[in-house]
Amino acid sequence: xxxxxxxAVSLTFFVLLYCLLSALVAVAWRSxxxxxxxxxxxAALLFAFRVLPLAASVVITFAFVxxxxxxxxxxxxxxxxGMGAVPFALGVCALSLIACGCFRVFxxxxxxxxxxxxxxxxxxxxxxxxxxxxxxxxxxxxSRCEAPPLTLVGIRRPRxxxxxxxxxxxxxxxxxxxxxxxxxxxxxxxxxKKLVLRFCPFPGMAGLESAWSQAAELAADDAAVSRLDDxxxxxxxxxxxxxxxPVEAAxxxxxxxxxxxxxxxxxxxxxxxxxxxxxxxxxxxWYVVPSVAALLLxxxxxxxxxxxxxxxxxxxxxx
Amino acid sequence: MxxxxxxxxxxxxxxxxxxxxxQKLWSQGSATVRELLADGQIHQAYTTVMTTMDRLxxxxxxxxxxxxxxxxxxxxxxxxELQRVTALESIRQLLGSDDASSLPLSYLVEALSTHDxxxxxxxxxxxxxxxxxxxxxxxxxxxxxxxxxx
Numbered sequence: 001x002x003x004x005x006x007x008a009v010s011l012t013f014f015v016l017l018y019c020l021l022s023a024l025v026a027v028a029w030r031s032x033x034x035x036x037x038x039x040x041x042x043a044a045l046l047f048a049f050r051v052l053p054l055a056a057s058v059v060i061t062f063a064f065v066x067x068x069x070x071x072x073x074x075x076x077x078x079x080x081x082g083m084g085a086v087p088f089a090l091g092v093c094a095l096s097l098i099a100c101g102c103f104r105v106f107x108x109x110x111x112x113x114x115x116x117x118x119x120x121x122x123x124x125x126x127x128x129x130x131x132x133x134x135x136x137x138x139x140x141x142x143s144r145c146e147a148p149p150l151t152l153v154g155i156r157r158p159r160x161x162x163x164x165x166x167x168x169x170x171x172x173x174x175x176x177x178x179x180x181x182x183x184x185x186x187x188x189x190x191x192x193k194k195l196v197l198r199f200c201p202f203p204g205m206a207g208l209e210s211a212w213s214q215a216a217e218l219a220a221d222d223a224a225v226s227r228l229d230d231x232x233x234x235x236x237x238x239x240x241x242x243x244x245x246p247v248e249a250a251x252x253x254x255x256x257x258x259x260x261x262x263x264x265x266x267x268x269x270x271x272x273x274x275x276x277x278x279x280x281x282x283x284x285x286w287y288v289v290p291s292v293a294a295l296l297l298x299x300x301x302x303x304x305x306x307x308x309x310x311x312x313x314x315x316x317x318x319x
Numbered sequence: 320m321x322x323x324x325x326x327x328x329x330x331x332x333x334x335x336x337x338x339x340x341x342q343k344l345w346s347q348g349s350a351t352v353r354e355l356l357a358d359g360q361i362h363q364a365y366t367t368v369m370t371t372m373d374r375l376x377x378x379x380x381x382x383x384x385x386x387x388x389x390x391x392x393x394x395x396x397x398x399x400e401l402q403r404v405t406a407l408e409s410i411r412q413l414l415g416s417d418d419a420s421s422l423p424l425s426y427l428v429e430a431l432s433t434h435d436x437x438x439x440x441x442x443x444x445x446x447x448x449x450x451x452x453x454x455x456x457x458x459x460x461x462x463x464x465x466x467x468x469x
Binding site: 228229232235242263266267270 | 435436438439442443445446449450453
């Protein structure tokens with residue numbers, strides 16, 4: 001009973017914190033759009049903001065709630081003292097949330113595998129330039145009307161799929177820069193990120209997810225382009241491949257080349273300015289290290305009182 | 320979306336002068352009849368403007384509060400809201416216009432495809448223009464280099 005009660009209390013705390021943080025994020029994320037940073041940094045920030053509720057809830061539950069219950073909850077309970085209706089109901093909610101997340105991930109992944117296996121029938125590695133590393137993880141497949149012209153698939157072993165009609169339609173420079181765009185998605189693990197987003201469902205997050213998706217596209221455009229000629233080639237490839245986009249929607253765990261607002265992307269590429277790109281500040285990963293270190297220091301310094309406080313909060317929740 | 324706006328979108332159309340008055344009010348925020356006429360862009364009689372604004376108020380598109388012996392009118396909805404509801408209502412009417420419900424939808428898809436194709440043609444022209452511009456610039460650059468070498 002003690003263990004069950006501990007699990008119920010932990011799940012209750014987790015689900016309440018997750019919902020509270022998710023509601024805050026759903027309201028507050030719009031302020032990030034006004035930041036003057038590179039698209040790559042903006043995409044990273046938006047993704048971090050989206051997964052923050054789940055990550056923070058898991059960390060706080062395991063770092064504070066579980067130890068506080070184990071250390072501070074008296075084990076010699078009266079037999080009559082049950083689990084409590086509120087922790088039981090919220091515990092079921094938390095389990096449903098986790099099950100829903102797992103189901104969404106499983107269905108997205110299985111559908112993607114099924115569709116990609118169909119696209120890959122008769123596929124072979126692309127041999128445009130044997131020396132170029134760009135094409136190392138790229139395979140062509142016979143053109144089918146239901147398959148996108150250029151897309152990134154896979155999480156553990158990501159590959160860029162390019163249809164034969166795409167190879168025929170694009171010039172060598174256009175194909176090179178379009179493949180660099182998809183490889184930029186591969187480097188930033190955007191397919192894995194999409195799967196992670198499926199795991200943390202919450203209403204009202206569609207706007208944030210769509211903003212992340214658009215920022216990730218623009219970040220991949222920026223990564224593929226190093227001068228104005230490349231930008232024009234990428235814009236030309238985008239316009240050409242937009243005419244080949246299939247009616248059937250692509251499965252979730254793929255990143256297609258023709259996504260987001262095409263006209264906005266083309267206009268942005270045609271007004272490419274390297275000095276503007278260099279001027280926009282980029283947020284590096286190590287910028288967060290001092291804040292995390294300070295936070296960890298605070299946690300270590302105040303861990304005892306924090307556990308007592310957490311225990312009081314959980315007691316109040318259970319009552 | 321408010322009920323009044325939906326009723327407006329489904330039952331009535333705006334005349335050109337009503338649209339002009341609404342545009343003026345969206346740009347000014349709020350105005351009396353005299354303030355609308357003050358900048359001389361509306362060439363209509365005071366009573367015509369007053370009747371039009373009263374009609375827009377009765378259609379639920381304007382709010383009004385008494386100010387002395389006149390009224391101050393404010394648009395009840397933003398331009399975007401009105402466009403959205405009008406478009407939604409038009410699509411709803413289109414879809415409900417025939418027993419074979421798939422037919423109007425196919426017209427919509429056809430219209431969208433045509434629009435998309437036109438947009439792509441325009442983007443293609445922009446790309447080609449930029450390419451020509453770049454080639455021209457490169458050509459001039461190489462001419463200058465050749466002259467320098469001579």
